Amino acid sequence: MSGDAGVDAQERYRLKVNGREREVDGAWIGESLLYVLRERLGLPGSKNACEQGECGSCSLMLDGVLVASCCVLAADAVGSEIRTVEGLSPEGELTDVQRAFVTQGAVQCGFCIPGMIVAMHDLLDRRPDADELALREAISGNLCRCTGYGRIFAAFHAVKEERARAST
Amino acid sequence: MKVAHPRTLDEAFDALERLPDAQLLAGGTDFVVEVNFGHRRPPAVVGLRRVGELRGWRREDGELVLGAGLTFTEIENELAGELPALAAAARTVGSPQMRNAGTLGGNLGTASPAGDSLPVLAALDAKVVLVSRAGERTLGLGELVTGVKRTALRQGEIIREVRVPRLRGPQQFLKVGTRNAMVISIACAGLVVDLDGRTVRCGLGSVAPTPVRAAEAEAFIAGAIDWDGPRAPADAVARFGELAAAAARPITDHRGTAEYRRRAVQVICTRALTRSLA
Numbered sequence A: 001m002s003g004d005a006g007v008d009a010q011e012r013y014r015l016k017v018n019g020r021e022r023e024v025d026g027a028w029i030g031e032s033l034l035y036v037l038r039e040r041l042g043l044p045g046s047k048n049a050c051e052q053g054e055c056g057s058c059s060l061m062l063d064g065v066l067v068a069s070c071c072v073l074a075a076d077a078v079g080s081e082i083r084t085v086e087g088l089s090p091e092g093e094l095t096d097v098q099r100a101f102v103t104q105g106a107v108q109c110g111f112c113i114p115g116m117i118v119a120m121h122d123l124l125d126r127r128p129d130a131d132e133l134a135l136r137e138a139i140s141g142n143l144c145r146c147t148g149y150g151r152i153f154a155a156f157h158a159v160k161e162e163r164a165r166a167s168t
Numbered sequence B: 001m002k003v004a005h006p007r008t009l010d011e012a013f014d015a016l017e018r019l020p021d022a023q024l025l026a027g028g029t030d031f032v033v034e035v036n037f038g039h040r041r042p043p044a045v046v047g048l049r050r051v052g053e054l055r056g057w058r059r060e061d062g063e064l065v066l067g068a069g070l071t072f073t074e075i076e077n078e079l080a081g082e083l084p085a086l087a088a089a090a091r092t093v094g095s096p097q098m099r100n101a102g103t104l105g106g107n108l109g110t111a112s113p114a115g116d117s118l119p120v121l122a123a124l125d126a127k128v129v130l131v132s133r134a135g136e137r138t139l140g141l142g143e144l145v146t147g148v149k150r151t152a153l154r155q156g157e158i159i160r161e162v163r164v165p166r167l168r169g170p171q172q173f174l175k176v177g178t179r180n181a182m183v184i185s186i187a188c189a190g191l192v193v194d195l196d197g198r199t200v201r202c203g204l205g206s207v208a209p210t211p212v213r214a215a216e217a218e219a220f221i222a223g224a225i226d227w228d229g230p231r232a233p234a235d236a237v238a239r240f241g242e243l244a245a246a247a248a249r250p251i252t253d254h255r256g257t258a259e260y261r262r263r264a265v266q267v268i269c270t271r272a273l274t275r276s277l278a
Helices: A033-040 A096-103 A113-126 A132-138 A150-166 B009-018 B031-036 B072-078 B084-091 B096-101 B104-110 B117-123 B215-224 B234-247 B258-276
Strands: A012-017 A020-025 A059-062 A065-068 A081-083 B002-004 B023-025 B044-047 B057-060 B063-067 B127-132 B135-140 B145-147 B158-165 B171-176 B187-194 B199-205
Touching: A012 A033, A033 A059, A059 A113, A065 A113, A065 B096, A096 A113, A096 A150, A113 A132, A113 A150, A132 A150, B002 B009, B009 B044, B009 B127, B009 B158, B023 B031, B063 B104, B072 B084, B072 B096, B084 B117, B084 B171, B084 B187, B104 B117, B104 B158, B117 B171, B117 B187, B117 B199, B171 B258, B187 B258, B199 B215, B199 B234, B199 B258, B215 B234, B234 B258
Parallel strands: A012 A081, B002 B044, B023 B044
Antiparallel strands: A012 A020, A059 A065, A059 A081, B057 B063, B063 B158, B127 B135, B127 B158, B171 B187, B187 B199
């Protein structure tokens, strides 16, 4: 028999979110990770729009990989490391990418921004020397209907310059 | 609903015995969306993403063995040299987020007519290895995918791997959609030239209930190519495109009309062959 019997009809399981073990109790087991984070664990940073993996606003890191949390079954994320936009920096602090979005005016309505921030961190973590073409590819699944992306690209370049200055 | 998290195939077979009505779950990019929209509510789910035997790929004699759990991102990053058409197809799947989650085995299990890997696997004459507690069996792609979102997978069976030959020669994938990124195909084609076997193999996607091979076009062009190039006269290349279009059995739906799809097949097959010749 399996050492891990999985999640059964009691519909209670634990998720590791932003370094903390969180109990999910009384949930329907077919709920997406996005739904559980927002509606059961009080983490509304990941946004809910399309629920079909088209818009990227629910992007987060699952075991270090960028995914759309609307397409992850929450009960299948048991045992995985989940990092949401809330967990990118200590409580009350902004990351360098978030600061750059503020200073460059890269936010308009703001709905897509948490997913955009997570995707941009993922790109810069994997490829610190990524160019704008790589960024365009990396956020091709993060739809923004307000900004036209220009200020988002500006924020990306600002972060790269800031990191380059910090490392010299 | 119950959800099992096996870490090995053996544990997965246990779970499938315990939960005989379970839906297999790979990357979730199709299945979880169906659950989100209330279209599916299976009594149980067996999540396969932890199963070690499904991960990765390897070379084995004249073949490449691709684990069912291989993600599109992994295919794109690791197999562009060995399987350029499959890597190109992987690169056109959804967004980076979808490619990080979606798997080759999931694409086969879902068996959507628009599954991007399918026409390439058809062109490669891929063999799909299914395993269960009772043993294993190997099916051709045409035997596995039996209809729109229908497969020959039996209860208790899991797709373990896909086996494709290592071939010398160009391989192309072309896809038509409404834009470049994040698009579901209106028509797509995989084309593989086997220089040693002196064959051209062409799989079509999104233009029939299942991936189809353009057999008549393949037979025609194999005889028309000067294999020392390889090169072929322009009228033969054009004829290849027409014959490939004739192999399509498209429907009209919200993504495109049957006429448009047939024309798109002609254009992309002509273009894929042109790019493959000297």
